[in-house]
Amino acid sequence: MVATDQDIANRDGSDAPASEALLDLVDISVHYGAVIGLDKVSLAVNQGELVAVMGPNGAGKSTVLKAIMGLAPVVGGTVYLRGEPLDVATHEIVKQGISFVPQGRRVFTHLTIEENLRLGCLHVGDRDEQERRLESTLDLFPILRDKRRDYASAMSGGQQQMLAIGRGLMAGPDVLLLDEPTLGLAPIIVTEVFEKISEISQVLRTTILVVEHNIQSILDIASRAYILNNGRLAHDGSPESVRETDILTDVFLGKVGDEEA
Amino acid sequence: MNGNATTASPSLFERGMLMLREKGDLELYANVFVIGWAVIFTLWQGVGFAVTLGTVFCIWAILSVSLNLVVGYTGLLSVGHIGFFGIGAYGMAILTSDTSYELLRTESIPQFGLPFFAALPICVLAAGVAAVVVGVVFNRFRDDIYVLVSFGFAIIAFNVFLSWRALTRGAYGIPDVQRPQIGSWVADGEIEFLALCVVFLLIVVGISWFLVSSSFGRVLKAIREDEQVAQVFGYQTTYYKLAIWVISAMMAGLAGGLLGSFTTFVDPNSFILLESMLLVSIVILGGLASIRGSLLGALAFVLLEEGMRFITYLPSEFIGQVRQVVLGVMLVLLMLFRPQGLAGRYKL
Numbered sequence: 001m002v003a004t005d006q007d008i009a010n011r012d013g014s015d016a017p018a019s020e021a022l023l024d025l026v027d028i029s030v031h032y033g034a035v036i037g038l039d040k041v042s043l044a045v046n047q048g049e050l051v052a053v054m055g056p057n058g059a060g061k062s063t064v065l066k067a068i069m070g071l072a073p074v075v076g077g078t079v080y081l082r083g084e085p086l087d088v089a090t091h092e093i094v095k096q097g098i099s100f101v102p103q104g105r106r107v108f109t110h111l112t113i114e115e116n117l118r119l120g121c122l123h124v125g126d127r128d129e130q131e132r133r134l135e136s137t138l139d140l141f142p143i144l145r146d147k148r149r150d151y152a153s154a155m156s157g158g159q160q161q162m163l164a165i166g167r168g169l170m171a172g173p174d175v176l177l178l179d180e181p182t183l184g185l186a187p188i189i190v191t192e193v194f195e196k197i198s199e200i201s202q203v204l205r206t207t208i209l210v211v212e213h214n215i216q217s218i219l220d221i222a223s224r225a226y227i228l229n230n231g232r233l234a235h236d237g238s239p240e241s242v243r244e245t246d247i248l249t250d251v252f253l254g255k256v257g258d259e260e261a
Numbered sequence: 262m263n264g265n266a267t268t269a270s271p272s273l274f275e276r277g278m279l280m281l282r283e284k285g286d287l288e289l290y291a292n293v294f295v296i297g298w299a300v301i302f303t304l305w306q307g308v309g310f311a312v313t314l315g316t317v318f319c320i321w322a323i324l325s326v327s328l329n330l331v332v333g334y335t336g337l338l339s340v341g342h343i344g345f346f347g348i349g350a351y352g353m354a355i356l357t358s359d360t361s362y363e364l365l366r367t368e369s370i371p372q373f374g375l376p377f378f379a380a381l382p383i384c385v386l387a388a389g390v391a392a393v394v395v396g397v398v399f400n401r402f403r404d405d406i407y408v409l410v411s412f413g414f415a416i417i418a419f420n421v422f423l424s425w426r427a428l429t430r431g432a433y434g435i436p437d438v439q440r441p442q443i444g445s446w447v448a449d450g451e452i453e454f455l456a457l458c459v460v461f462l463l464i465v466v467g468i469s470w471f472l473v474s475s476s477f478g479r480v481l482k483a484i485r486e487d488e489q490v491a492q493v494f495g496y497q498t499t500y501y502k503l504a505i506w507v508i509s510a511m512m513a514g515l516a517g518g519l520l521g522s523f524t525t526f527v528d529p530n531s532f533i534l535l536e537s538m539l540l541v542s543i544v545i546l547g548g549l550a551s552i553r554g555s556l557l558g559a560l561a562f563v564l565l566e567e568g569m570r571f572i573t574y575l576p577s578e579f580i581g582q583v584r585q586v587v588l589g590v591m592l593v594l595l596m597l598f599r600p601q602g603l604a605g606r607y608k609l
């Protein structure tokens with residue numbers, strides 16, 4: 001897993017994607033009415049990478065993932081998947097190989113754990129393949145196997161997060177989008193979630209784009225990181241490059257934002 | 262269950278509250294109460310009454326089970342279901358009635374003279390076609406606006422029934438709607454008609470049960486909870502919503518066809534908005550996303566309506582009001598203490 005440190009800012013402004021990137025966002029702008037969610041953000045994820053997106057609250061991190069999923073009002077720029085523009089409706093995207101685990105888990109609480117998981121792969125027609133995915137997901141999260149007949153509402157926050165990730169994996173994604181997978185969880189569970197994320201990355205070799213606020217932990221396992229602030233890209237590069245600069249303190253203390261204003 | 266640790270000996274009130282919240286108990290008591298009530302009425306009023314009661318129950322049960330597919334399972338609060346019921350009833354009336362003996366020649370309408378069994382599928386289809394048109398429009402609205410636009414649909418449907426006199430005879434209504442007939446056998450006996458209604462109710466319950474237990478039903482429940490996440494996982498939710506909406510409307514059309522033939526007279530008053538509201542109350546009282554709950558709710562409602570006729574000291578013009586007041590009070594009480602209804606798991 002080599003960190004390819006692309007300098008996206010150096011692009012010549014043409015709409016062509018970087019040829020080797022699996023997922024490539026070029027100059028994406030999102031406007032929520034008058035509120036600017038993203039302003040010409042470019043971001044690339046290569047095959048097999050684990051890429052982190054960081055930034056303070058309201059920076060536009062979730063908006064990046066929503067823009068990929070067709071859930072945000074994108075007013076400019078293009079998302080490329082395997083070099084092809086990804087301009088299909090939200091419900092078609094999972095079939096293209098992108099799976100989204102939204103912020104706040106959003107599991108179906110009135111369905112059982114098994115039903116939740118099965119919903120993740122109903123678009124796969126093949127019954128045997130569905131069963132195989134269910135088994136491998138339950139292997140990855142033994143806690144889900146123990147409780148598979150329970151309603152998701154009866155689970156703890158940590159278990160629901162595991163379920164949300166498991167449901168995302170059921171879709172058999174090439175790229176897994178994770179939005180704040182450790183939000184509101186106890187430290188010990190946070191560690192467990194990070195272990196699972198690196199397992200998915202290392203063992204299943206799934207490409208991952210993760211929004212995360214536990215900066216040190218995510219930098220330990222990420223291949224590259226992007227830092228957003230006020231809807232703009234403030235920095236991108238290797239975890240080391242993030243640690244070496246003062247960019248994080250600047251962003252989180254609002255210095256970069258002040259300069260722009 | 263969850264109140265055991267707080268106090269050593271709960272007061273009678275607390276125990277009562279606890280009992281109300283325990284799903285199983287209350288559902289059982291409600292079942293015993295409602296079915297017992299039906300049995301007592303039958304013993305008191307005789308089999309003839311029970312047959313009428315049973316037929317009306319079947320029709321309302323088909324309606325409430327079908328509405329529950331939309332409101333309970335999919336989470337689309339529609340108060341316009343009565344419109345499809347009316348389309349079914351008017352379909353049956355227009356297609357089968359023989360108005361040539363009518364004295365009011367001025368209000369004559371086209372004669373089709375179809376037999377019951379030919380007209381019934383057309384009633385179902387007509388409701389389905391109307392539902393496609395309405396559903397395509399409705400799907401453009403957010404879920405919380407649904408209730409308002411469905412309200413509009415109920416009003417429009419009523420006004421069409423009332424005002425399209427060339428087809429519906431308006432306020433005069435359509436008399437002489439046909440009873441079912443197979444060869445020379447006419448199901449004009451009330452028992453035969455009841456049997457027919459029971460068969461249709463079983464079919465509707467069977468289809469509904471199959472739908473909600475299938476993977477299709479699982480997607481409906483997912484849409485109910487989080488439509489956006491359902492989309493993320495590859496479900497074209499508008500298609501699912503439209504599909505269940507049309508299926509539900511077709512069931513209501515079936516119920517309407519049965520009603521028209523049962524009463525042999527159809528006029529707009531059976532399809533006012535209030536009836537639609539009562540229907541929604543039945544579904545909520547019985548329990549969202551519970552087929553059993555809808556059956557129970559329909560039985561209680563029909564008992565309330567038909568049973569009140571025998572309270573002789575109650576002037577007949579008050580029966581309607583009393584029924585509504587009782588239903589209203591029950592609705593408020595249940596929403597206070599058991600928002601998930603008698604047999605349901607969801608809250609509205």
Ligand SMILES: Nc1ncnc2c1ncn2[C@@H]1O[C@H](COP(=O)(O)OP(=O)(O)OP(=O)(O)O)[C@@H](O)[C@H]1O
Binds near residue numbers: 060062
């Ligand atoms: N649906 C929406 N309508 C209007 N504004 C929105 C909407 N969603 C997000 N925004 C705005 O866009 C900006 C970016 O939001 P976003 O959710 O992407 O932030 P975030 O970085 O994920 O923050 P958090 O850490 O709180 O999750 C914020 O200013 C937010 O108020």
Ligand SMILES: [Mg+2]
Binds near residue numbers: 180
């Ligand atoms: Mg966010």
